[in-house]
Amino acid sequence: MYVLSLSTFLFAAFEHYPSNPAAVGSGLLNVNIYAHAIGVFSDPASVTAFKKRNVAISSGKRFGLNLLRHHSTAIAQPFKKGFIAVGASFLGDKLYGETIWCLAMGRSLSDKLNIGMGIMVYNLQIKNYGSASSVGINIGWRMELNESLRWRGIWRNINRPTIGKSKDAIPQVIVSALVYNPIPKATLVMEWEQDTSYKSRLKFGGELKLLPWVVIHTGHASYPGQTTAGFEILYKQLNINYAVSSHSHLDLSHWFGVGLTIR
Numbered sequence: 001m002y003v004l005s006l007s008t009f010l011f012a013a014f015e016h017y018p019s020n021p022a023a024v025g026s027g028l029l030n031v032n033i034y035a036h037a038i039g040v041f042s043d044p045a046s047v048t049a050f051k052k053r054n055v056a057i058s059s060g061k062r063f064g065l066n067l068l069r070h071h072s073t074a075i076a077q078p079f080k081k082g083f084i085a086v087g088a089s090f091l092g093d094k095l096y097g098e099t100i101w102c103l104a105m106g107r108s109l110s111d112k113l114n115i116g117m118g119i120m121v122y123n124l125q126i127k128n129y130g131s132a133s134s135v136g137i138n139i140g141w142r143m144e145l146n147e148s149l150r151w152r153g154i155w156r157n158i159n160r161p162t163i164g165k166s167k168d169a170i171p172q173v174i175v176s177a178l179v180y181n182p183i184p185k186a187t188l189v190m191e192w193e194q195d196t197s198y199k200s201r202l203k204f205g206g207e208l209k210l211l212p213w214v215v216i217h218t219g220h221a222s223y224p225g226q227t228t229a230g231f232e233i234l235y236k237q238l239n240i241n242y243a244v245s246s247h248s249h250l251d252l253s254h255w256f257g258v259g260l261t262i263r
Contacts (some may be wrong), residue, residue: 004106012121013163014098014170017042017156018072018089020058021255025230025243027205027219029150029191030175034207034232036241036259037074040085040104045116045140047083047106050076057196058258064251066093074102083116092125094245099123104138112144122170124163134163136170152177172196185209189219207232209241217243226250230255237261 020036023029032039032046037056040047055075062068074087087102099122106116118138125131136157143151154175163168177191189205205219205228215232230243241257 004027012204013124013168014134016062016068016070016091016257018058018070018074018087018100018102019179019255020056020259021060021135021230021243021257022207022215022217022232023094025205025217025219025228026189027191027203027206027228028221028226028245029177029189029203029205029219030154030156030173030193031177031179031191033152033177033187033189036239036257037076037229038072038087038257038259040076040116040118041072041087041089041100041102041120042138043116043140044118044138045106045114045142046103047076047104047116048083048108048142050078050083050085052079053262054259055262056257058255058257059180060255062253063247066243066252067096069093076104080199090204093213095127097125099125100165106249114142116140116142116242120157122161122163132164132244134161134170135159136161148181150179151205152179169197170261237263 004246019042020038022034030042035049037054041123057073059173070091072089076085083106085104089099089100094141101121104118108114111254120136138156140154156173180188186208191203194200201223203221207215207217209215213234217230217258219228226245227249228245233240239259243255245253
């Protein structure tokens, strides 16, 4: 489909995945180490981290481009025999839009191993040229190595979905991350991300709880080099997040999110 190829010359369809500001501020992480409901899009195993119902919204604009405006919402909740989350995300404008619907499910296999699966429905709309849809499957795992060190993994679009008459491939990404807590109020993360079509990226970052109600995030991602920062305000069951990321050739990207834990 020639129009689809032309419209996505600057970026592949569904390359920009929903993410919560805390993960963005910590180095554009894929792993959802802070248990924000928006994180289940990219990290389905993180649904097992929610001990209470969590509702979240996130929005922003990437690289200062209206075409890359994004809005997401999700709700995650535990059940007696497992965990479940649903979400919806929209990126684009009236001319070009990408919508992702997410159903994530997870289970605890043991005290040290949790797994999750996400069923993703991708829908692409181009004004005057119609729409196309596809289904992708994400899997993830969370392993506790010891009291302060954990291993997280993600395989996005394991079924290699394509979209449109031209069979454009939706990005397939493999992620491995180590999460370390040197002290109770600090978290450090090292993440390796491999898009099967491009060079791998290394990401470093973390968080520090300055006060009982203030958390700061910072990080860096390679290829291309992007530095990130953000903060989180905690008030009872409410958290408010903001994050910003730089780019060596493009304008700043901004994320804003709100989460609510319902006890």
